[in-house]
Amino acid sequence: MHTEALVQSILVPLFLILLTTVEDTLLQSVSQVGGVCKFSSESSLRRCRTPDGKICSGRGKCDCGVCICEATDPGKFYGPRCDCHDWVCSTYNGTTCNDRGYCDCGMCECDEGWFGDACQFQEECNLPSKKSKALCKNPEGVVCSNRGTCHCGSCMCNNKDNRGLVTGRFCECDDSKCLDEDIGEVCGGHGQCYCGNCYCAPGWHGDKCEFQCDISPWESKRRCKAPDGKICSNRGTCVCGECNCHDVDPSGDWGDIHGDTCECDERTCHQTYDRYMDSYCTGHGQCNCGMCDCKEGWAGKKCEHPLSCSLSLESSMKKCQGTSNLPCFGRGQCQCGQCACYPPGDSRVTGKNCECDDRQCENISGEICGGYGYCSCGHCICEEGWFGKLCQFPRSCDLSEVQSKELCETSDGVMCSGKGSCHCGQCICRPQDWWVSGEYCECDDRECDKHDGLICTGNGLCNCGNCECWDGWMGNACEIWVGAEY
Structure with a gap:
């Protein structure tokens, strides 16, 4: 068949x-x-x-x-x-009509037993109601993100305007962001929208596929290739052979990221990146394409070391590193061998080398150790009967082994995505693979943005490939401080 x-x-x-x-x-x-x-x-x-x-x-x-x-x-x-055009039938997993039908002028004709605009729903369901509902929960535990109904382990998203602008496995995506307001079409009619982002048909470019290019995709990429071989230095998008750098200053002047191939990143000149303060090179130098040219009397990658200090730059940094390979564990400024932790006044970041970060004990909701333990220098000490990095797992279980495993299986029947073990209906991801996370160990936290070598700059939590920033921080990598001045 x-x-x-x-x-x-x-x-x-x-x-x-x-x-x-x-x-x-x-x-x-x-x-x-x-x-x-x-x-x-x-x-x-x-x-x-x-x-x-x-x-x-x-x-x-x-x-x-x-x-x-x-x-x-x-x-x-x-x-x-x-x-x-048959690319309209392509799905999130890279298949056409989920390999359960064929594409007829942008419409999926589904095989027997399947239905939906992408042949994603099965007509007959053999899943228990509880199992089906569990498969429809998003990482926050909400069924279909409260924007759809659950059918046999798959979410049928709301479609009030009859345009299908609520999409995603858990109806988490808002595809209205892809609408070209001038013509009222998704991705200008020249692309496919995936979770609020347009993926353009060949020959079309732009955030909403509004620009047509007269050069080949190969030539376009060649012109956008930076000296390190990356397209727009991984800091911008290539549109018809030209790089549109991220984070461009809205005033029209150069932004923090600029250059023909976005090769200049002024953020690296900040001690703590803050677009609202002139803190380039710690105030003791000038930033030149991401490199600090220090004033007389100052030295260091960010001009943070006074030459009047009795310690050499190397000795100062060594005293600030402690057991880390970053000065002050990436959470403070090294000043003549001593760490000043930031943000100042935040009692959660402490220690001689800022090595204790009690923010690491908080979950996405800000709860400390899941309410079943206390935090000691960034590590949870769990109460009796609980375990896990955030004390999120109970040691006792009232589920049978069969019931437990049912809750740990992904929609394709794989236990914890093959990257963890099942305990009382919850997946415990392999600890040796630190980057694996998610309800079903389906997430890769290596996809989270870094700054200064730290995931989420150490100022937030990586949630399924995206940085969730703590209060006072923002940016793709939580690298921007927007809290009270200090």
Whole structure:
């Protein structure tokens, strides 16, 4: 059955494309006599015009009432008015119609027993209600993020406006962010929206696929490649051969990240990055493309070391490092061999080398050690009957082994994503793989942004690949201090 479906998913789109080509050829042969078009220019264009007034959807030319698309091979635009493209059927996991159907001009035709715009829902469900509901919970434990209903372990997201702008495995995505307000289409009609971000069709670029490029994708990437080989230095997006750097100053001047390939990152010149204070190079130097040029009498990567200090720069840094490879554990400023922890006044960051960070004992909600322990120098000491990094696991369990394992299985039946063990219906991710997290150990925390070598700059928690910043901090890597001045 699977083999037949696979053959069908390949042959049917090819047949439709061939049929369209034959129809176009027949129409053109009838409309032309002796090589001369019998239609008037107005009549010819009317036959090529789409309901929104575009000729051949803006993706081809009109030849005697027939659209000649820019490309008609599978995967590119095709159809009577060049309005069909199969990338519309692509899903989050990189498949077409979840491999449970075939794509017909941007619409999934599902195999028997499946339904949904991406063939993601099964008509008959054999899952127990509790198991189904558990599979629909997002990382915060909310079923379908309160924006949909649960069907056989999959979320059916609300669709009030009939545009399908609430998406995602747990209905966590708001695709209205992809709407091009000028024309009212998602990704300008030239791309697919995945969780609020546009992924453009070949030849289109921009946050909402609003720009068409006259150079090849290969040439575009070549022009955007930085000296280190990374596209826009991983600090911007490449649009038609030019880098749009992240975090550009809205005043129009250079932002913290600039350069032809975004190779200059002024944030590295800050002791504690703060866009609202002029603290480049600790106030003792000038930042030049991410490197500090120190004033006379100062030295160090960020001009933090006074030459009047009796200690050398190396000795000062060594005294501040302690057992870490970063001065003051990345949580303070080294001043002549002594650490000044930041932010000042925060009693949770203490120690000679700022080695104790009691913020590490807090969960996303700010609760200390899950309410079942106390914090000692950044580590939870759990009460009797509880264990885990944040004392989140009870030692006793009233579930049977079968019930427990059911709650730990992912939607595809894998226990804790194959990266942990199951205890009382909860996944305990392998401790040796520090980057594995999530309710089902499905998250990779290595995807969280870093700054100064620290994940989330040490100013927040990594939650399934995204930084959740503590109060007073913001930014992709929680590198920006916006709390009270100090």
